[in-house]
Amino acid sequence: MDCLTEERLIRQKLKALNGISSLDFDLSNRTLLVGHTLSSETPIIEAIKSLHMQAEPLERSKHPTSCCAPKPNPVAAVSCCGGSTIKTAHTHTTPSASQGGQLSIFKIEQMDCPTEEGLIRNKLEGMAGVQSLEFNLLKRTLGVRHLLPSEEPIKKAILSLGMKAEPVNDTTRTRIRIMQMDCPTEEKLIRDKLSRMEGILGLDFNLIQRVLTVHHDPEVLTPMLDNIRGLGFTPELEADTAQQTASLPAAKKWWPLALGGMSALGAELLHFTQAAPEWLVAALALVAVLGSGLSTYKKGWIALRNRNLNINALMSIAVTGAILIGQWPEAAMVMVLFAIAELIEAKSIDRARNAIEGLMQLTPDQATVLQADGHWVEKAVNNVRVGDRIRVKPGERVGLDGIIEQGSSSVNQAPITGESLPVEKAPGDMLFAGTINQEGALEFRVTAPASQSTLARIIHAVEEAQGNKAPTQRFVDQFSRIYTPGVFLFALAVAVLPPLVMGGEWFTWIYRALVLLVVACPCALVISTPVTIVSGLAAAARKGILIKGGLYLETGSKLTHLAFDKTGTLTHGRPEQTDYFPVEMQGSPDVYASVAASLANRSDHPVSKAIANASLRKGISIQEVDHFEALAGRGIRGQIGSHIYLLGNYRLVEERKLVSDWLKSKTQELERQGKTVVMLMDESRVFALFAVADTVKPSSREAISALQTLGIKTLTLTGDNPHTAQTIASQVGIDQVRGNQLPDDKLSAVKELQQKGYVVGMVGDGINDAPALAQADIGLAMGAAGTDTAIETADVALMDDDLRKAADFIRLSRQAATVLKQNISFAIGIKAIFLIFTLTGHATMWMAVFADMGVSLLVVFNGLRLLRQ
Ligand SMILES: Nc1ncnc2c1ncn2[C@@H]1O[C@H](COP(=O)(O)OP(=O)(O)OP(=O)(O)O)[C@@H](O)[C@H]1O
Numbered sequence: 001m002d003c004l005t006e007e008r009l010i011r012q013k014l015k016a017l018n019g020i021s022s023l024d025f026d027l028s029n030r031t032l033l034v035g036h037t038l039s040s041e042t043p044i045i046e047a048i049k050s051l052h053m054q055a056e057p058l059e060r061s062k063h064p065t066s067c068c069a070p071k072p073n074p075v076a077a078v079s080c081c082g083g084s085t086i087k088t089a090h091t092h093t094t095p096s097a098s099q100g101g102q103l104s105i106f107k108i109e110q111m112d113c114p115t116e117e118g119l120i121r122n123k124l125e126g127m128a129g130v131q132s133l134e135f136n137l138l139k140r141t142l143g144v145r146h147l148l149p150s151e152e153p154i155k156k157a158i159l160s161l162g163m164k165a166e167p168v169n170d171t172t173r174t175r176i177r178i179m180q181m182d183c184p185t186e187e188k189l190i191r192d193k194l195s196r197m198e199g200i201l202g203l204d205f206n207l208i209q210r211v212l213t214v215h216h217d218p219e220v221l222t223p224m225l226d227n228i229r230g231l232g233f234t235p236e237l238e239a240d241t242a243q244q245t246a247s248l249p250a251a252k253k254w255w256p257l258a259l260g261g262m263s264a265l266g267a268e269l270l271h272f273t274q275a276a277p278e279w280l281v282a283a284l285a286l287v288a289v290l291g292s293g294l295s296t297y298k299k300g301w302i303a304l305r306n307r308n309l310n311i312n313a314l315m316s317i318a319v320t321g322a323i324l325i326g327q328w329p330e331a332a333m334v335m336v337l338f339a340i341a342e343l344i345e346a347k348s349i350d351r352a353r354n355a356i357e358g359l360m361q362l363t364p365d366q367a368t369v370l371q372a373d374g375h376w377v378e379k380a381v382n383n384v385r386v387g388d389r390i391r392v393k394p395g396e397r398v399g400l401d402g403i404i405e406q407g408s409s410s411v412n413q414a415p416i417t418g419e420s421l422p423v424e425k426a427p428g429d430m431l432f433a434g435t436i437n438q439e440g441a442l443e444f445r446v447t448a449p450a451s452q453s454t455l456a457r458i459i460h461a462v463e464e465a466q467g468n469k470a471p472t473q474r475f476v477d478q479f480s481r482i483y484t485p486g487v488f489l490f491a492l493a494v495a496v497l498p499p500l501v502m503g504g505e506w507f508t509w510i511y512r513a514l515v516l517l518v519v520a521c522p523c524a525l526v527i528s529t530p531v532t533i534v535s536g537l538a539a540a541a542r543k544g545i546l547i548k549g550g551l552y553l554e555t556g557s558k559l560t561h562l563a564f565d566k567t568g569t570l571t572h573g574r575p576e577q578t579d580y581f582p583v584e585m586q587g588s589p590d591v592y593a594s595v596a597a598s599l600a601n602r603s604d605h606p607v608s609k610a611i612a613n614a615s616l617r618k619g620i621s622i623q624e625v626d627h628f629e630a631l632a633g634r635g636i637r638g639q640i641g642s643h644i645y646l647l648g649n650y651r652l653v654e655e656r657k658l659v660s661d662w663l664k665s666k667t668q669e670l671e672r673q674g675k676t677v678v679m680l681m682d683e684s685r686v687f688a689l690f691a692v693a694d695t696v697k698p699s700s701r702e703a704i705s706a707l708q709t710l711g712i713k714t715l716t717l718t719g720d721n722p723h724t725a726q727t728i729a730s731q732v733g734i735d736q737v738r739g740n741q742l743p744d745d746k747l748s749a750v751k752e753l754q755q756k757g758y759v760v761g762m763v764g765d766g767i768n769d770a771p772a773l774a775q776a777d778i779g780l781a782m783g784a785a786g787t788d789t790a791i792e793t794a795d796v797a798l799m800d801d802d803l804r805k806a807a808d809f810i811r812l813s814r815q816a817a818t819v820l821k822q823n824i825s826f827a828i829g830i831k832a833i834f835l836i837f838t839l840t841g842h843a844t845m846w847m848a849v850f851a852d853m854g855v856s857l858l859v860v861f862n863g864l865r866l867l868r869q
């Protein structure tokens, strides 16, 4: 547990347990303090285990606020407000036996459409020892969590489906000799560093041989070596490195299909004109079927052997059937049309896939790096290290993430934020890989290796998102699992029942049954959904909206409420001090200003920053602060000299019973002007009053009205006081306001709406929003480009600070939902029509294939339309 993702997971899991009163996360120490009334810690540990994390109890809490006297036997006792400190180990990169399974990742080149997914799922799901499967059709990888002693049975099972599974771990296992590494201290250092890296799947230390074996993604090799060097070690790659690069699938030959097409046309023509003997027609048809359909037959046979009725099996049966009843030209035409349809579909899916890969090509391969001797050298970006200094010329694309050290320029950040209006950048500002420097030369210091740049992380997240299925996708998968066998059985009945029972003609009814087989193909349905979702995700990414899965893309269309926090979301989050009133005069007013500034200087909270900055600008001196502490939702506390001071809001003054009439009316007056008031006090007196004011972002107003046009109810949940909150809310036009919200209040506000049946999104940026963001149906993070965690933890990450993107997201979601609905009703509608036509004898087989192909193409193109958004 070392990032907000895990915090969120655990929070959601434990919330469901009865008897848990509080959760206190400390990510930096990987500890979690649980306040609970449970008789033992076992349920907590079990719950965490179910998340694939390992929790070890450290001790009973000696928390000062605990109402319990220390117990003689702290472990056995049941306490009224027991606290348990639990240490969790981050294990999702190196799974251990204790979580019940091992994760093997395979690359399967032939697996790129839902047909293959279904085939593999059927085969593996029933297999003893297999626990769960995770498909990623875009990356063509399959993750299998299992209890098997080796990966061989899995590989075999996949091979029996005609596909080849390459274990990802084996393709990139690198042995690194590190001479300085011979004791556990060094092991821990390296383990800590590397296990946090993306793309590292496992670490094996051999301290005797001083060799570290790493299972990793090929592209992280360089940054990994750099990280090891960064720890002061000299890694040497072993000569016998077992590194193989997975071979690309051979390009499909086009001539058999062309030959098949010509032959099919020829057969049809000869048959129609009766210009040639029937055996020639049959021969031509056979050439057509074999030329265009051999691979369909192969795949169909494999599917049938595995008792799976996929499209290939259906087509093989239909075509064979047509041949058996002597419909040669028809069989040929059907097979050829089907092969062409498959080809076009594959190309269309590639287009959706490439839309994401296209994002990656935005970064240049080379960067100009400053050498120790003062020269500038062109280097591959993959070899550039964190800390290197890079130069970008005007008009050049930035190769890596970094912080500007020299020069100023305007930068087009559209590849990251989707906003093509250039942004002014000066020393100290972040620069992102993939963005375009416009008129000035810039020099910057690299802050992340190429593989970990913001853009790389966006692409990675979009790729992962594809594995996170939308509800519609699940529905379609399930539907097609029933639909296909259903129609198949129906076709069987149509073939035999009318001739047997009603004296129908065998030929007619068998033919109709064969047409039904073609109609039974759920291809259009199955294919349109992922294409639509991927297109939606890619279109969003290009606009600077990172959606973390089809689920959120779809849920976005159902949102009824959107909640915002105020600071940094509606406002700029950079308040300025506007007023200062010393309450008690003792010498110069600067005395209290200095005390307040000293405390404030220690905090990152925008209110504190404003107060510290105001004093610093006036040249007021800052003093040493001891025992500094943040008081959530209230303010801060610290010791200066021998005296303890507090700086915080009215709630803090009330709690210390230091309220006076003057203070109350002054505070309210300032708050009504939209200012935030904090006071400097100790335990017995209030010394001074400060007011700070934040400005509303011009885009917020527009964003709120755009949301209201979309019919979304807006509401503000803020830790700030209700008066200020109300003033700011009316400036931007927000419907509802709740002030004085502690993190838990924000969470219950979201919950309350959800219990009324609403679908709630929450936009926030601060720590105080984390619980509410987790509770919301969709948690949106703002300004994600600059922060590491936002991209990883939010459900939807808006790359810049522009709230209008929230409206864009909802609009895109609704479009995607519409396209999904259109596609599904269109696909099912055409099937229904054909069902009737077939039974009444109006449909021929090739019409069915033609219609099926037409529908498939239409729905795929309809899905791809989202890309152009
Ligand atoms: N470190 C701090 N320094 C000064 N004042 C603080 C500090 N922390 C909290 N406060 C006071 O407590 C109030 C609530 O703080 P909190 O962090 O919960 O919300 P916020 O950041 O003001 O608003 P939002 O919830 O919209 O982000 C602040 O408005 C401020 O008056």
Ligand SMILES: [Zn+2]
Pocket (backbone or CB within 6 Å): 002, 003, 005, 006
């Ligand atoms: Zn993690």
